[in-house]
Amino acid sequence: MTISRLGIVGSGIMGSGIAEVAAKSGVEVILRSRKQETADAMVAALEKSLAKQVERGKLEEQAAKEISARVSATDDLHALHDCDLVLESVVEDLAVKKELFTRLDDIVKPEGIIATNTSTLPVVELAVATERPDKVVGIHFFNPAPMMSLVEVIAPLTASADTVAAAKAFATACGKDVVEVKDRAGFIVNALLFPYLNNAVRMLEAGTASRDDIDTAMKGGCNFPMGPLALLDLVGLDTSLSILDALYNEFRDPNYAAMPLLRRMVAAGQLGRKSGAGFYDYAKK
Numbered sequence: 001m002t003i004s005r006l007g008i009v010g011s012g013i014m015g016s017g018i019a020e021v022a023a024k025s026g027v028e029v030i031l032r033s034r035k036q037e038t039a040d041a042m043v044a045a046l047e048k049s050l051a052k053q054v055e056r057g058k059l060e061e062q063a064a065k066e067i068s069a070r071v072s073a074t075d076d077l078h079a080l081h082d083c084d085l086v087l088e089s090v091v092e093d094l095a096v097k098k099e100l101f102t103r104l105d106d107i108v109k110p111e112g113i114i115a116t117n118t119s120t121l122p123v124v125e126l127a128v129a130t131e132r133p134d135k136v137v138g139i140h141f142f143n144p145a146p147m148m149s150l151v152e153v154i155a156p157l158t159a160s161a162d163t164v165a166a167a168k169a170f171a172t173a174c175g176k177d178v179v180e181v182k183d184r185a186g187f188i189v190n191a192l193l194f195p196y197l198n199n200a201v202r203m204l205e206a207g208t209a210s211r212d213d214i215d216t217a218m219k220g221g222c223n224f225p226m227g228p229l230a231l232l233d234l235v236g237l238d239t240s241l242s243i244l245d246a247l248y249n250e251f252r253d254p255n256y257a258a259m260p261l262l263r264r265m266v267a268a269g270q271l272g273r274k275s276g277a278g279f280y281d282y283a284k285k
């Protein structure tokens with residue numbers, strides 16, 4: 001199936017970035033949030049991002065207009081009924097996602113594919129929450145979606161070859177490098193990345209080095225674009241905690257056992273950039 005109409009559910013960090021990438025590839029995009037004003041705010045964020053690119057000479061004004069014209073916003077899940085692909089990107093919580101998949105299964109046309117942007121959760125559990133497990137797949141974009149070149153396509157045991165092929169073709173058409181991975185927690189990137197991020201929190205908690213020195217060390221010593229604590233703030237500490245919990249539940253590897261400091265920061269509402277405070281303070285900037 002060729003994807004010409006995409007529905008995106010969820011208005012968090014990832015939603016509008018994925019919308020931008022897809023609309024640039026020529027796909028019609030409908031963004032759905034539970035509140036119309038949030039959905040509208042996502043479109044506004046996308047337009048702001050396009051305007052910046054025009055300002056910097058990276059995008060023609062006419063092209064920006066055409067991209068914007070392909071994107072619309074709604075608070076009504078039923079508006080996604082004729083999408084070829086619906087990609088959910090709501091909170092990293094299996095129960096919430098399962099319920100959403102069951103609802104989407106009732107709404108989306110029978111031939112439509114329903115996909116998840118989950119970072120770690122078992123895609124097969126979302127597949128069996130529907131009556132179309134062969135048409136459920138993982139399409140994992142990275143943050144920020146317009147800048148990051150990778151997409152992981154996750155093939156649960158239930159997915160048909162056609163569904164996996166359509167997901168890969170969609171991500172390729174979005175200009176991404178695509179890797180295919182089995183349905184195992186963390187897939188490739190997060191399974192390898194999160195022990196490192198978690199150990200950076202362990203090091204901070206142990207007082208081995210300061211926040212700034214840990215981040216400076218990994219930037220200068222490994223040529224990473226940002227340090228681990230800044231990266232946790234970018235991902236979101238709540239999402240990071242959910243990712244570690246899912247990894248630990250699956251593999252029982254102590255490297256995946258979330259550090260108490262991370263758990264306490266989430267309990268305190270210190271979620272990173274999105275809440276204005278995490279390992280760094282963003283509100284003051």
Ligand SMILES: NC(=O)c1ccc[n+]([C@@H]2O[C@H](COP(=O)([O-])OP(=O)(O)OC[C@H]3O[C@@H](n4cnc5c(N)ncnc54)[C@H](O)[C@@H]3O)[C@@H](O)[C@H]2O)c1
Nearest residue numbers: 010011012013014089090091092096117118119141143235
């Ligand atoms: N943050 C990242 O770096 C990143 C990268 C790749 C993939 N992801 C994945 O993308 C998904 C979304 O992550 P995010 O970082 O955008 O999260 P976020 O915390 O920024 O946003 C979560 C969204 O889910 C919505 N939501 C919360 N409860 C809901 C419910 N009961 N029903 C419907 N919607 C609900 C919230 O309103 C919000 O719009 C997660 O599965 C996450 O693992 C995140």
